[in-house]
Amino acid sequence: MRKLLLLSLALASPLTFAATECTTADKAQWQDQDKFQAGLKAQGYEINKFKVTDGNCYEIYGFNKDGKKVEIYFDPVSGNAVKSDVES
Template identity: 75%
Template sequence: MRKLLLLSLAIASPLAFAGPQCSTAEQSQWQDQTKFQENLKAEGYEIKKFKVTAGNCYEIYGWNKDKQKVEIYFDPVSGKAVKSEID
C-alpha cells in the first residue's frame, strides 16, 4: 500500500508544478522568438532566461521595467501574458 502511495505521488508531482497551457495553435502561427524577445526588451524587460514550455508558452525569467524579478508565461500567438509572478 505504501509503495502504491509513493508511486502515485511521484507520478502526480510533475503535474502539480506544470505551467499553464498557452496555445493550441501550430508553431507556424507563433510570433518569431527573437522578435518577441526584442519587443519585450524595448518595453523595458531584462530577460535572463527564455524558453518554450510544454504548455506551448513563451516563458521568461528576468526583470520588468521597474526592476522587479518576474516569471511570465506568454501566449506565443497573441503575445499576451497568460500567467505572471512578480517577486
C-alpha cells in the same frame, strides 16, 4: 493508512506538476522569438533567460521596467501574458 497516503499523493501529483498551457496553435502561427523578445525589451524588460515550455508558452526570467524580478509565461500567438510571478 499507508494506502490512503499513497492514493492522495497519486491524485495530487498531476495537479502539482501540471504545466501552464498557453496555446494549441500550430507553431507556424507563433510570433518570431527574436522579434517577440525585442518587443519585450522595448517595453523595458531585461531578459536573463528565454525558453519555449512544454505547455507551448514563451517563458521569460528577468526584470521588468521597475527592476523587479519576474517570471512570465506568454501566449506565443497573441503575446498576452498567461501567468506571471513578480517579485514584491
